[in-house]
Amino acid sequence: MTTRHPLISSLCAALCAALHVSTALAAAPAANEAPAAAPVLRDTLEQRVAPCLACHQPRERNDAYFPRIAGKPEGYLYNQLLNFRDGRRRFPLMTYMVDHLPDPYLREIAAFFSAQHPVYPPAAPVAATAEQLERGRQLVHQGDSARKIPACVACHGERLTGVAPAIPGLLGLPRDYINAQFGAWRNKARRAQAPDCMADVASRLTDADVAAVSGWLASQPPDAQARPADAPAAPLPLRCGGVPAQAGAR
Known part of the structure; x- marks a missing residue:
């Protein structure tokens, strides 16, 4: 086993300490640098229905679990939100989302999605005679x-x-x-x-x-x-x- 010379050991220790300090200083913000401002979210209906868009993306989703609701008649969408809220339709996630929402808010949500008209995805092949x-x-x-x-x-x-x-x-x-x-x-x-x-x-x-x-x-x-x-x-x-x-x- 080779023994390191005491002088070399001291230099290595000093170098490592210096590198550690310089790295920490580089990672830390400058004393006079203001902290980054938190992003300001506009209070829009689109922002409020972001949880809905996670499943019902107008441009991307259209499947057996999360159907396309964009462009459906406003009254139909409103009725379905009422049905989920009032227990006539059963899907736990939807019930949880609308359980405490008042009628006027449900109407706003229905109007938002009814006004969306993205292009439909191509029809999937159907196995039928x-x-x-x-x-x-x-x-x-x-x-x-x-x-x-x-x-x-x-x-x-x-x-x-x-x-x-x-x-x-x-x-x-x-x-x-x-x-x-x-x-x-x-x-x-x-x-x-x-x-x-x-x-x-x-x-x-x-x-x-x-x-x-x-x-x-x-x-x-x-x-x-x-x-x-x-x-x-x-x-x-x-x-x-x-x-x-x-x-x-x-």
Whole structure:
């Protein structure tokens, strides 16, 4: 084992001490340097709904768990926030977010997202036979009168882009999300203000019908310029609790 000369050891110790001091001084702020000012956040609605944007990013997210809500009719979004807050829809995270929010604040949130109109992502490939897609198209556009199933277009608009103020569009939604919502209506995990028209419709559809409708809807490319219709083209075939009475019903 080699013994270091005492002088060399002293020089090394002094050098290490000097380096330590100079590093500490470099890392420390100058005595006369003012501390960095904390960033000032503007109190905007967009800043307040940042937690919502974590899941419902208008430009990026559109999946079975966090669907696109941008551009949906304001009344529809408001009703869904009420449903989550008041227990008609069940999703713990959403309930936690809106549990103590008053009605006027929920209306502001609904208006914010309704005004967003980003480009839709491309429609994902759908694994369905031509026969299934045709059955889906028939149910969407014609319904099934023998089983009292109204056509989707009768409520959701001829272009399936929704109807203001409270009926959502159906295009641009993933197939898994549509299937999950039909399942939620059947299992009563999703409800709406009475009369709950979609719960009635869901109860009349077979599993094959649901798969056909969701497959056809998910395969249609949405028009980025499309907006909800201003009013139904005809009286609605069913009464729906979340839709203003002036929409009528057959």
